[in-house]
Amino acid sequence: MIKLKVDGVEIEVPQGATVLQACEIAGKEIPRFCYHERLSIAGNCRMCLVEMDKSAKPVASCAMPAANGQVIYTNTELVKKAREGVMEFLLINHPLDCPICDQGGECDLQDQSMKYGVDKSRYQLNKRSVKEKYMGPLIKTVMTRCIHCTRCIRFASEVAGVPDLGTTGRGENMEITTYLEKTLDSELSANVIDLCPVGALTSKPYAFEARPWELTKTESIDVMDAVGSNIRVDTKGWEVKRVLPRLNEEINEEWISDKTRYACDGLSKNRIDKPYIKVNEKLEACSWEQAFDFIIKNTKDLSGDKVFGVVGDLIDAESMYMFQKFLNTSFKSNNIDFRQTNLFINPSHKANYLFNTTLARLPEADLVVLVGSNPRLEAPIVNIWIRKAYLARKTKVYSIGDNFDLTYPHENVGITHSAIAEILNKKGKIYESLKTSKKPVFIIGESALSANGEYILETIKKILKESNSLNENWNGLNILHQKASSVGAIYLNLMKENFLEKLNDDNNKLVYLLGADHVKLSKKNQFIIYQGSHGGLNSKIADVVLPGAAYTEKKGIYVNTEGRVQSANKATFPPGDAKEDWKIFRALSEKFNNLIDINTHEILRENLFKDFPIFKNFNEIPQLTYENLEIKNINASNNNIKINEIDFYFSNIIAASSKTMNECKIAKQVLLKTGTDN
């Protein structure tokens, strides 16, 4: 520990801290533009100047290491004057166009100029102007406003791992740009908008939509992937205007993926806002009463094995719980599954289907093996954590499956199951690394679990057990789910053997789809009910369409891939006649004379907690014990591990309805076409 004095108060800070951090520990606020706790130190804005004893000049506190016996002053006349000088320089070329700037109201420069800005300029010459740069469909640039803090450059090269941003020129002619103005090729690109302390990089889809003080802010949980990023949903009136990240050190830190941020415009498009029934092979809008009567007329005598329920990607635990209850009571059926494609899940022990290492502990890993997973597209936030491990200790990353760009170096070791058998037989490159590894991590993607997944899961368990990495201290077994509803559905035990085959069986008379858009149905003579928020392929073939609520329109519990239970909040209302899903099931159950007597969301949660106490532990990762973790011997097969193609920007129905996501997809295709050719 280092002892130093800040404004007369003696404090202790850890070794390696900077003066700025010391001042913060002492409770002093230091203005800054370029410094950011998650990025490397640049020290070029000079706003954080403080006075230090025995130093003739003020020092930049962000770049000054704290040392024993330092005496720091943060509020002297000299400090104030120095910062005012810095601010005057920064404002020389800043256009001061706050009234037409989208950053207005949440701009660091605006805020800090309230304290350190002078009311007039002494600069008589023309201000410089800088041409706008193209950075893709998400980032709007007004480069004249740029103060060259280089946060965006450091984010792109350090966190996102795509070093495409840089500065050209020097001195007065310095400009921030991407090489030859191509789109920033990252799934995390829009985070530079949050990082930008001024209005140089603002959000293109949100341009001139609203002022920050007009928005209603609701803290919520993201459902675009199974990471459960913490988000803030900003609404104006009914409409969701934007989604911003919320700090959670254990999940998304302060980043979110572009899909999380920008799929929100899909919430107002392509919505199902009325019930529909099929009349003469055509869907026609109707009232709830008519829709319910139509359902009853067509499904009255069905029960048991003839009734199937499929749960979609974005469904919260409460809705799934009600869905299960409804099918149980009204149809005596337990045929519910969340797996819309082939996926092996072993629910006997939680370690078998969770991301056990946990995200926050990923940087400790000294070996990462990706099995049939492309984390960059499946969960960009997970990719940040793996990249962190690589940056921290040059962690070796192997990938079994196809080859792709992951933003960090990695080695592909074949695409067959034999690559895993090889490790078990103490052969091959991965085994060589595993021998010396103390904290190995295996990340199994959904693609690996689609064909003979049991073999992969059990063999990897065996490998980890042998290298002593499957215990309470370190569990290297990780399943990377892709869907927000997956783990919640496993907790609720919504799984049925050979479900997908039975689903397309002739015996099947009723299929109830709860937002299930990816399941392939061959429409024969079965009656299909689609309940969801957006129109897709499956709602088109349905006989009845019931309008449900999207994730921003209901309170709901989501369980992320680590098994962490989180609660999303209601930011706005379902449009038109749409209702929250649990309410629809309740109303339907009444029609079927099997009323589920749950009248409020609170009672619903109480019931859920009573039946499945695991949902009670909010924001906690389940503590596992490993005595009764079974490891089976499964015979190898010659299967290939083929990574299912992931259409990142279109992976769920909300994203697919989003105009912005469509633009991103087109921009990406253009980028792939031209690549780095001039």
Next chain:
Amino acid sequence: MSGKHVEKNQPTSFEFNSVNLEKINKILKKYPSERKKSAVMPLLDIAQRQHDNWIPYAAIKKIAEILEMPHIKVYEVATFYSMYNLAPVGKYFVQVCTTTPCMLRGSEKIVKLCKKYISEKEGQLSSDNKASWVEVECLGACVSAPMMQINDDFFEDLNEETAIKIFEGIKSDQLPKFGSQKGRIGFEPNKRLTLVKN
């Protein structure tokens, strides 16, 4: 000085010739292999010398590949230093120093002559495509101001007469000898030695 002019008509490809590749290998040996991007500046220089005194995007791409660094990082260096040209310059690339000492000794007259003999605008090729000129900051030859640099050589102690001679020499490909145009040797004081003899 204004921002750097970047050529619009870019060649599609660039390859180092075998002599230069050998040079590059020699330069790379100076640095540890994980730090080979330190060689970016000499490589840019080699590329510029090979490619008619200017660096096209294709060369930047090539250098980025050789040094395994992002394209933008090479581009940053190339735009930062004024001695890298990103647009074609004349076979005779004239850089006239206009910083204070040269200005006091009459560099403005030299600039005027450049406009007359080479091209009206700074950075523009002359009508015979042989030469172009730019104003630059101090080239470190204040003792023999005013001066200009043509390609790698300094022409110092200029006056209008000698400058015209040089510009005429450009046209006929016969430049006068570089160095002091007044015949000073070793840049001793102009009229008499002021240091105490013996």
